[in-house]
Amino acid sequence: MSTTILGISAFYHDSAAAIIRDGEIIAAAQEERFSRKKHDPRFPHHAINYCLEEAFIESSELDAVVFYDNPLFTWDRVLKNCMMAGPRSFDQFKKASRSVLGIKMWVKDYIIRSIGSLGKLDKLLFTEHHMSHAASAFYPSPFQKAAIITLDGVGEWATTTIGLGTDNRIELFQEINYPHSLGLLYSAFTYYCGFKVNSGEYKLMGLAPYGEPIYYDAIRENLIDIKEDGSYNLNTEYFGYLDSSVMTNDKFNNLFGGSPRKPESYITRREMDMAASIQKTLEEVILRMALHTKKETGADNLVMAGGVALNCVANGKVLKKGIFDDFWIQPAASDAGGAVGAALLVSHAYFDIPRKINPNGRDTQRGSYLGPAYKPSEVVAFLGRKGYPYERIANPQQLAEKIAQVIADGKIVGYFAGRMEFGPRALGARSILGDPRRRETQSVMNLKIKFRESFRPFAPSVLAEDVSEFFEMESESPYMLLVAPVRKERCLPMNLRKFQEGDDNMSAVITQSRSDIPAVTHVDYSARVQTVHPSDKPDYYHVIKKFKDLTGYGIIVNTSFNVRGEPIVCSPQDAYRCFMRTEMDLLVLEDCLLWKEEQPAFEDTEDWRKTYELD
């Protein structure tokens, strides 16, 4: 008899569902991929249905259904927060009572309405928010024992927890609570710099290398007190989140010399320096916390989850310091991953299912390829129905060779193959690929394909065995969660004189070649690396391998298959639409190749720039 658990995270942002059988992850997906609404927080009907289908199970046959968070404790926080903040928090109370008291509290009813059953247990289970994060980080990791750190904006009351995982037991013994939150601090800076809270944090991190941390002292003296052990408290006088729906307030603005940057306006030196300053602060907290956690647990390895764990620059520094021998981060580190964590926790802590560690020393996240796949026959049927011209290459070696050749010729390829990724990064299943050696790749991909800010660098996918040829790193980074320096001998000097003299125009920096792989080298000569292992994704591995045969470089550019503000594509239809709306040259749908110039004129029924709200 097997035990199958459905995990759900919803009503915060980025809803998701996951299904676990006997402790093994069968499927996981975010609702946004199906609903086509970025970070969709609504009840994940589609994601749940997909998970049930993938597991060949009816809802009534599920052993249990679990929600990733405790709505009662969340409500406790909302109420007490408003009591502390006073009458000015009325607006917040209005919104929160609708969300929590009107919806989240009754998630059980949503589940019954959606799938008709709570499974054999006939009652909904709940986990603690940070327990879900911890479980999502520890159980799929390759470690029998590991220290655990979770860091996010807030979940119920906690914002930070520290603990230990051993076999199938997870223990969290220390925490920091709301309103003291490293995640909310970073989000306040994200907001102040004109990016969207909950999605723009990544941009802020990308902006940091352009700036100098000149506000670091102001942050340390006024906003945050960091103890030797990495624990911290904020001075909430500077933040708006206690009593309003914006992150910062006048006191914060005055400290940093003016109002927040207007979204989409010109990025100035101030934002670059703010980004650098908060990044330095964040790294300091995380490094001290890692040392403290090592001391408390004595564990050799570390696992992490929670939105802050997506800060791959900080992660790279923790790894480099050698505090732990090795670490593993849940790729769906923010709340979507809570669906996986909650279901794993129920498997191991409720049903007492023994934990299976991967005997080959790798993790059990399965490359995070946990979403839907479309068979070549389904793709062919779709293309036939639509009358879109294509060429089919059924031989995988020939297919990989052809794609590699196109990339080497400087063309941009939309690559759709196998099961969709779970988590915010595209890892070669729903990716746009390009040649990292060409200087123009970054600007072409940014402006003609992604329609996004050109300062943002792209990430490389590199053959796992070749990673140290390009980067100063030995370890694997299959989920693009580590940043590493490009090897010195590959770097080229940059002329930064004008920029350093105060010209804010970043394009003077961006357009310079920084190495022999310029499209993936950030201005600080770093890169956000994905290592590709043949056992995780053979098709993708072979494309890169063939590219190496042709060029001598076992590395390509990989960016997510979407335009700005759009969720990553899920189905062949989504992929085709995105392909036709952008200046990609070739679309690979499983073993079918579609050339842009051969496609019939595309009649767009909607103005996608309006459909997809800017992220």
Added chain:
Amino acid sequence: MNSTRDDDTLLEVTRFFFEELMPLAKKLQDEGKAFFSVKPNPNAQTYYKKREKTIMHPESFEVVGCDSFDSFEEALIDMWTSQGYSELTKLAPTLLKLAKSLYFVEEQSEDISPFIYVMF
């Protein structure tokens, strides 16, 4: 949701907030009671708090109060009593009424989600 019902609910929410919640908050504040610190304490050795519950036992997966309106009021009372905040328990009956008025069925087609704010 029809607009008359929306208006009535907003009235209830407003009344609760200003006539029950805020007066109680003021009273607690005057008594010098705070639910959390709002500023750093330079004299503190550490800001880490020791957690009381360190692992999830099978029974801790069951949250009373979220299963039906019937158990909601009592769950709030139990929670606050066990935390030592018995002053809050008198809010529970109105919160149950509010929950009933705010109870919302999300439509898949609805474009605007109520989850517009980062914290909830």
